Amino acid sequence: MAVDPDKLTEIIRATVDLYRAGEHGLLRLVTRYLATGIDTPGWAIERLAALGQLRRAGQDILDSISDELAETVLQAVANAYAAGGASVLEEIPTELSAGAAAGAAATAVVPRSAAMEALAQALVQDIGARHSNVLRHITDVYRRVVAEGTAASIAGGLTRREASQLTYARLVEQGVVSFVDARGRRWRMSSYVEMAIRTVTQRAAVQGQVDKQRRLGLPFVVVSNEAQECERCRPYEGRVLRIGSGPTGTIEVAHQTTGEPVTIDVRATLDDARSWGFQHPNCRHSVRSYLPGITRLPRQPTADPDGDAARQRQRAIERAIRRWKERELAALTPAAAAQARARVVLWQGQMRQHLAANPTLKRLSYREQIGAGSAPR
Known part of the structure; x- marks a missing residue:
């Protein structure tokens, strides 16, 4: 894996x-x-x-x-x-x-x-x-x-x-x-x-x-299926890539165990995919070995609009929690500290409700701490 x-x-x-x-x-x-x-x-x-x-x-x-x-x-x-x-x-x-x-x-x-x-x-x-x-x-x-x-x-x-x-x-x-x-x-x-x-x-x-x-001697990989994939990575999600030089597109190769010919679709080489934006900074996509005739590819298309919306909402709540924790730490007046603390508690309640409504999500406590998140404002 x-x-x-x-x-x-x-x-x-x-x-x-x-x-x-x-x-x-x-x-x-x-x-x-x-x-x-x-x-x-x-x-x-x-x-x-x-x-x-x-x-x-x-x-x-x-x-x-x-x-x-x-x-x-x-x-x-x-x-x-x-x-x-x-x-x-x-x-x-x-x-x-x-x-x-x-x-x-x-x-x-x-x-x-x-x-x-x-x-x-x-x-x-x-x-x-x-x-x-x-x-x-x-x-x-x-x-x-x-x-x-x-x-x-x-x-x-x-x-x-x-x-x-x-x-x-x-x-x-x-x-x-x-x-x-x-x-x-x-x-x-x-x-x-x-x-x-x-x-x-x-x-x-x-x-x-x-x-x-x-x-x-394993020349192929398949790209993982990740939530919230960007437009640059979506064309490669769940697709086969070649790790070195060689033919791409629809090609015939030997079955990994029987040696019988099988037809596979190779999207691109790994280097070419990277040159077109795959695995950009902060990309979470991984690749795993692809064994012709054995490895089963993810069902296409891989997009999950409802899941993406739920995860994006979770990220928004995490940002709000971090924001008000930071405001609390930087408070110069008791009133500002109390207001920030109340907002932290409010947003933590929102997180609990959101996770209860979307049980496939998991709470990542480190993302609710000051300094978490990986994109500029």
Whole structure:
């Protein structure tokens, strides 16, 4: 069987949790610095004077993450590659040949993949390069809250705490621990890391599977059927792909066990499918070995509109829970904290009702935590 997306989620858990905890810590840090002495007359001057301390404290948090980043990413990629290779042997019927056991023993040890290690190192460098942008944005948010909160309190008849809360809430919605990419999209740091590490480990799992299939002489794979597939992946869902070069389309090949000729439809090569958008960043599709004459393909078409709608509603509820948990953490007034807590409870109730009405869905508690989600706003 192919490597389950949930298995990959477990593989990347350490890296993603590292950044979720970091995002939580940085947001708490900024909130604490803003709230200190907020009702005293010299608050603005004192807070701006403390900016250097805030920057150093934020840098310490990011440095502690960096110390663990390389190890967690390298381990995740290695585990994904090994899982991909192991998945192939689980799909081969024992009656295929007398040499199946020998083939399993010969391929039991996964060789170190220089390409996978290079992929992991590139990801570590890419993520690490974002740290300075995140720290700069944190200090910019801090300055804006101090400046706009003070000005609004003077002009609008609000207390300084109330005015600062309004400004800070708006900036929290945009993402305090975030950066803007080259295309102008604002990413929360943890969301970017989740997207990047999921994409790389998914690719590593497929590569591990493909490498082992080549050694075993299995040239075909079939694409998994995943919920909420995008337009780029839908043409390949449940279809056969060739892992190397060779003819595609309707072709005749040997039955995997009998050797008799069978006709199969090969949609494309794996490389061509990727060049046309399959397995794009954050794609959850996997592939498994296709054995001509044995493997049964999913029924076409694979779309599930009702299931997709239910899952999309679950994602929306998860976003709402995360949003109000973040607002609660960043509250500068008791009223704001109470309102956010009430909204969290409300949306958690909505989640329970939605899952009860759609029993095929399962609750993913990690997606309700601050920093979950893998797409920019």
